[in-house]
Structure formats: structure tokens, C-alpha cells
Amino acid sequence: MQHSVTAVLDHQTAIVEIAVTGAWDPRMWLEAHRCIGKCLAEHPAGMLLDLTFLDDATAGSAPLWVATSAQAARTQPPIPVAVCMPAQSPLAARLARLGAGRRFAMYADLMQARTGLAAARPLTDQILLRLHPEPMAASAARDVVTAVCQEWGMEPLLDRARLVASELVNNAVEHAGTRIDFVVTRLGPLRRGISRRPNRLRVAVYDLDPHLPAQPSPAMPPGIGLNQRGYGLRIVDAAARVWGSLPTPAGKVVWAALYDDPPIGSEPKPRR
Numbered sequence: 001m002q003h004s005v006t007a008v009l010d011h012q013t014a015i016v017e018i019a020v021t022g023a024w025d026p027r028m029w030l031e032a033h034r035c036i037g038k039c040l041a042e043h044p045a046g047m048l049l050d051l052t053f054l055d056d057a058t059a060g061s062a063p064l065w066v067a068t069s070a071q072a073a074r075t076q077p078p079i080p081v082a083v084c085m086p087a088q089s090p091l092a093a094r095l096a097r098l099g100a101g102r103r104f105a106m107y108a109d110l111m112q113a114r115t116g117l118a119a120a121r122p123l124t125d126q127i128l129l130r131l132h133p134e135p136m137a138a139s140a141a142r143d144v145v146t147a148v149c150q151e152w153g154m155e156p157l158l159d160r161a162r163l164v165a166s167e168l169v170n171n172a173v174e175h176a177g178t179r180i181d182f183v184v185t186r187l188g189p190l191r192r193g194i195s196r197r198p199n200r201l202r203v204a205v206y207d208l209d210p211h212l213p214a215q216p217s218p219a220m221p222p223g224i225g226l227n228q229r230g231y232g233l234r235i236v237d238a239a240a241r242v243w244g245s246l247p248t249p250a251g252k253v254v255w256a257a258l259y260d261d262p263p264i265g266s267e268p269k270p271r272r
Contacts, residue, residue, distance in 0.1 A: 005019070
């Protein structure tokens with residue numbers, strides 16, 4: 001059986017589906033761990049772990065799935081997790097002994113897992129704008145960012161969010177040249193008006209080109225500030241707390257998360 005760990009984000013539900021296939025071993029553990037970390041950073045509406053074709057006769061992978069659900073539960077809002085695997089497998093039996101059913105839903109049928117997880121998604125404030133690949137697309141995205149930051153009381157993020165939106169949309173216009181869906185999401189429970197909680201915003205651009213962007217060079221050119229447009233993902237990397245990209249069934253999504261609360265400690269900002 002071929003060894004693989006793949007992640008795909010569903011455009012309609014914003015649920016990420018991670019399929020782990022092949023014999024469980026330390027290399028697969030590392031690959032799955034990295035993939036899960038990348039997907040959790042995107043803060044999807046839900047995470048479906050498809051273990052249908054995972055060969056794990058000793059159930060050695062169980063701690064990773066339990067740890068994943070614990071990490072997802074600590075986010076705001078919590079990310080619901082579901083696991084799909086054969087009901088009679090050693091892994092299912094070990095997870096049941098560990099009480100994993102209290103942490104996440106377990107299914108034997110993939111379609112049932114998708115349906116159940118979609119119903120468990122948390123409600124969040126979200127705006128979607130469909131754009132054509134034309135020069136005015138970035139301007140329209142900036143206008144939406146301005147409106148939602150004012151509506152949600154997120155003015156501290158406004159300048160950076162407008163800049164990130166402009167660069168992501170311009171990149172999609174230039175490199176994908178397809179229909180674009182621009183999505184702005186408040187990361188946190190559904191609430192209207194100004195909140196005392198830290199401001200956290202996700203900006204995402206969906207297009208129909210499956211090619212994921214390459215990581216930018218690590219540094220901005222000397223003398224270039226964040227108010228300078230035209231430097232693509234280097235600007236996004238400098239302005240956002242974390243950013244990344246994922247495949248979707250129809251193409252890809254490139255996203256960035258912006259926070260106004262200081263990062264914990266002094267660890268470098270992650271790239272996904």
C-alpha cells in the first residue's frame with residue numbers, strides 16, 4: 001500500500017480532510033504530525049482524519065489522534081475533530097479504551113463523518129466576496145476588509161489586513177487568473193460589535209489553480225516598509241502572524257491570520 005499523508009480543504013464547509021494511508025511507522029508519524037500542525041494553524045471549521053486505509057495493526061498511532069483533538073479543543077473557537085476508520089480495527093478498539101469518543105466523533109463511513117462534522121462546525125462571523133481576475137479585484141477586497149474591521153471593532157488590524165488582502169488577491173489575479181473567492185473570518189465565537197477579546201482575523205483567497213505558492217525569500221529588501229505594495233508573499237509574511245496554503249478540491253487556498261495580541265514568548269513566527 002502506498003504511503004501518503006494528504007490534506008484537502010473543502011471550500012464550501014471550510015473543513016480540512018487529512019487522509020493517512022499506508023503502514024504506520026516513525027516517518028509517517030512525523031509527516032502526519034507536521035501536516036496536522038499546518039492544518040490547525042489555518043483554523044479550519046473542522047478537521048476530519050480519514051484513517052480508512054491506515055495500516056496500524058498495533059494501534060501505535062492512537063496517541064497522535066488524541067493529542068490532535070486536545071490541541072484542536074484549545075483553539076478559539078474550538079475546532080471539532082472527527083475520525084473515520086474501520087469499526088473493528090485495533091486502532092478503533094484502542095481509541096475506545098482511551099475514551100477518545102468523549103473527545104471526538106468516530107465513524108466507519110466517510111460520508112457519515114463528513115455530514116456529522118459539517119453539522120458540528122462552530123458559528124463564526126464570515127464574509128465571502130466572489131471576484132473576477134481583473135485589476136480592480138484587490139480594491140474590492142480592501143473595501144470589504146475595511147468594512148468588516150469597522151463592523152467587528154478590529155481597527156487595530158485594519159492597515160495590515162488591507163495590505164495582506166491586496167497582496168493575496170493580486171497574486172491570485174496574476175498567477176492563477178481564475179475566479180477568486182475572497183473570505184474574511186473572525187477567529188473566535190460568533191459575536192457582533194466591539195469585543196474586549198484579542199482581535200484575530202483570517203483572510204483567505206481561493207482560486208482554481210492547484211499550484212501552491214513557493215515560500216518567499218526570508219527578508220524584505222532594505223528600506224521597504226509594510227505600507228509598500230507589490231512585494232507579494234514577503235509582505236504577507238511580514239504583516240501576518242502566520243500564513244500558508246492548502247489544496248482544495250477545485251484548486252487551492254492561500255490564507256493569512258492576523259492578531260493584535262502579542263505572541264507568546266519570542267519564538268519566530270511560523271510559516272505553514
